[in-house]
Structures are given as structure tokens and as C-alpha cells.
Amino acid sequence: MKIQFDDAAAAKIQAHLAPGKRLLLTFEDGVGPYSQHAMIHMQVQFSINIINSDMEVPGYDQTITSNIGDFLVKGYSMDSLDENMVVHLNTNLGTLSLSGDGGLIDDNLGFIDFTEPNNAGLKENPARLS
Numbered sequence: 611m612k613i614q615f616d617d618a619a620a621a622k623i624q625a626h627l628a629p630g631k632r633l634l635l636t637f638e639d640g641v642g643p644y645s646q647h648a649m650i651h652m653q654v655q656f657s658i659n660i661i662n663s664d665m666e667v668p669g670y671d672q673t674i675t676s677n678i679g680d681f682l683v684k685g686y687s688m689d690s691l692d693e694n695m696v697v698h699l700n701t702n703l704g705t706l707s708l709s710g711d712g713g714l715i716d717d718n719l720g721f722i723d724f725t726e727p728n729n730a731g732l733k734e735n736p737a738r739l740s
Contacts, residue, residue, distance in 0.1 A: 616699060658719065
């Protein structure tokens, strides 16, 4: 399984990466410390998370490779993913989308940098604004 980021999406994520940080692809099912509560959503929803390498990752037991680095994922969430995926940045809206061999997986892929002070990454996540 692999993810290819387009140039704009890669630049957006890589601006937050540094040594000592990890990438997660989180299934938004409300399970675990990095998953947002997904009760109001009637669709599959994921988010890209950045955490410090010393932060715990309970349940993240699988790895997906990408052109910007490896992502840890919850193994059971791989049932909702495809073998070959692409992340695209809509530069007009500033939103990310995740597509696979079978089509669109998540048209509003979240992005949360949990390493930002005072959870600024969570507060400024466009996928979570109402």
C-alpha cells in the first residue's frame, strides 16, 4: 500500500515535518488519542496527523509508504483504503482529498499537527470548521 502526494499537498505537509516527528493517517472513528469524534459524519473520514516521535501511538500497528515519508495507521482502517492512493491539495479551498484505485475516499482529508503549541493545528483544521 502506498500514497503519492501531489507537489502542493507535499509542500503543505512537509512544511510541518522535522526530525523527531512522525506521520499518522488516522481513521476518524473516535478511537485513540489522535482521532476526532466522528459521530456526526455518515462517511469514511481520515486525517493526516503529525506527532512527536516520543508520543504514544496505541493501535497504530501498520505502515503505509509515501513520497513524503512513512505513515502509521490503525490496521483495521486499511479496509477503507486502496492499494494505490493519491493526496491532492485543492489550492482554491486549501483542502486535501484522498483518492484511491476505486475513486474518492475522503474529499475533505483533515490535517492536524499535534506538535503545534496550544493545539493550534487542531483549532485551524479546515476539515473540522463548522
